Amino acid sequence: MEIFKSLEKYDYEQLVFCQDETSGLKAIIAIHDTTLGPALGGARMWTYATEEDAIVDALRLARGMTYKNAAAGLNLGGGKTVIIGDPLKDKNEEMFRAFGRFIQGLNGRYITAEDVGTTVADMDMIHTETDYVTGISPEFGSSGNPSPVTAYGVYRGMKAAAKEAFGTDSLEGRTISVQGVGNVAYTLCKYLHEEGARLIVTDINKSAVERAVNDFGAIAVEADEIYSQEADIFAPCALGAIINDETIPQLKARVIAGSANNQLKEERHGDLIHELGIVYAPDYIINAGGVINVADELNGYSHERAMKKVEALYDTIEKVISISKRDGIPTYIAADRLAEERIARMAKSRGQFLQNGKHSLSSRG
Ligand SMILES: NC(=O)C1=CN([C@@H]2O[C@H](COP(=O)(O)OP(=O)(O)OC[C@H]3O[C@@H](n4cnc5c(N)ncnc54)[C@H](O)[C@@H]3O)[C@@H](O)[C@H]2O)C=CC1
Numbered sequence: 290m291e292i293f294k295s296l297e298k299y300d301y302e303q304l305v306f307c308q309d310e311t312s313g314l315k316a317i318i319a320i321h322d323t324t325l326g327p328a329l330g331g332a333r334m335w336t337y338a339t340e341e342d343a344i345v346d347a348l349r350l351a352r353g354m355t356y357k358n359a360a361a362g363l364n365l366g367g368g369k370t371v372i373i374g375d376p377l378k379d380k381n382e383e384m385f386r387a388f389g390r391f392i393q394g395l396n397g398r399y400i401t402a403e404d405v406g407t408t409v410a411d412m413d414m415i416h417t418e419t420d421y422v423t424g425i426s427p428e429f430g431s432s433g434n435p436s437p438v439t440a441y442g443v444y445r446g447m448k449a450a451a452k453e454a455f456g457t458d459s460l461e462g463r464t465i466s467v468q469g470v471g472n473v474a475y476t477l478c479k480y481l482h483e484e485g486a487r488l489i490v491t492d493i494n495k496s497a498v499e500r501a502v503n504d505f506g507a508i509a510v511e512a513d514e515i516y517s518q519e520a521d522i523f524a525p526c527a528l529g530a531i532i533n534d535e536t537i538p539q540l541k542a543r544v545i546a547g548s549a550n551n552q553l554k555e556e557r558h559g560d561l562i563h564e565l566g567i568v569y570a571p572d573y574i575i576n577a578g579g580v581i582n583v584a585d586e587l588n589g590y591s592h593e594r595a596m597k598k599v600e601a602l603y604d605t606i607e608k609v610i611s612i613s614k615r616d617g618i619p620t621y622i623a624a625d626r627l628a629e630e631r632i633a634r635m636a637k638s639r640g641q642f643l644q645n646g647k648h649s650l651s652s653r654g
């Protein structure tokens with residue numbers, strides 16, 4: 290892999306390799322763009338098949354965070370970490386503390402949080418070494434686990450997308466297929482169940498499936514059967530690249546609205562679903578609830594204020610759909626425009642982020 294070529298492609302600022310033999314830490318921090326502020330994005334722990342896969346994932350996810358934070362109106366840039374390892378077997382305290390010291394070494398250019406495979410407890414361990422971590426335990430004045438708030442944002446965005454497709458935002462009686470019923474999707478299913486939706490779920494983790502079946506009367510299907518279900522809405526809530534050449538022909542849903550990052554395998558897949566008349570709620574718009582929630586810590590956390598902002602993701606999805614219709618472009622391009630225009634506007638008045646001591650993480654306990 291030609292690393293600098295990969296960085297040049299989307300103008301990444303920095304790629305940091307973190308290695309600590311004692312703890313087994315192997316992490317990659319990707320900082321895409323700090324025009325709007327310090328790069329905020331979660332740390333994903335995953336068993337990557339190759340180091341190149343890990344780098345590619347870190348880069349893709351970091352760029353996604355630049356767009357997510359910009360479109361959500363946050364004064365934050367985009368970054369992300371991948372930690373190479375099995376979150377069920379390879380975690381230890383020294384690992385997260387070593388990672389925390391690497392973050393501290395970046396002096397505020399990157400702020401971390403949870404992502405797939407990491408938890409509030411992990412963030413608390415990182416917090417012993419650095420203040421540049423969010424989503425730590427509420428006892429530190431923090432916002433805790435972002436997943437339920439992400440779920441609320443997805444629920445709100447899904448309703449806005451449903452309104453476009455079906456003429457009403459009520460989800461009562463709708464059939465919704467959910468891929469992955471982990472932290473975010475469990476709470477999402479709760480909202481959907483409470484509104485009277487019918488749920489079809491899948492997960493590679495059988496106990497996650499059982500929980501959704503028991504708690505919400507969901508119907509369980511095999512992982513590869515989820516795309517072809519007779520559903521009104523498909524909610525991808527596992528990993529990325531699931532909208533691709535193999536899955537698109539199977540889809541029957543008229544709406545795609547879920548929490549997973551980087552759902553389109555390639556941009557052309559966004560064009561394809563647009564041509565098929567599927568209403569696609571762009572991933573980084575609809576799943577911004579978590580980052581909106583953790584970013585609120587930078588102002589001294591208020592759950593009420595954060596939830597109000599997350600509720601408004603309904604309006605952001607409506608706005609993206611209206612730009613898409615006005616300009617005759619797919620929603621993923623409309624979303625990109627929203628984000629890019631904000632970054633361009635701010636770039637005129639502000640250059641590369643420099644630590645200016647204005648955010649208040651350092652005042653927490
Ligand atoms: N947690 C959060 O606040 C946010 C999460 N996201 C994204 O939402 C997605 C889900 O995140 P979480 O719920 O936090 O993660 P999680 O790890 O709790 O849940 C993901 C679930 O997907 C399952 N899964 C993995 N591969 C699968 C496959 N091929 N088929 C079916 N199930 C599969 C896993 O077993 C797991 O239960 C991820 O893409 C994440 O990056 C995005 C924004 C915020």
Ligand SMILES: CC(C)CC(=O)C(=O)O
Nearest residue numbers: 330331402435579580583
């Ligand atoms: C707080 C995190 C959930 C932010 C993040 O990494 C994401 O939105 O993907």
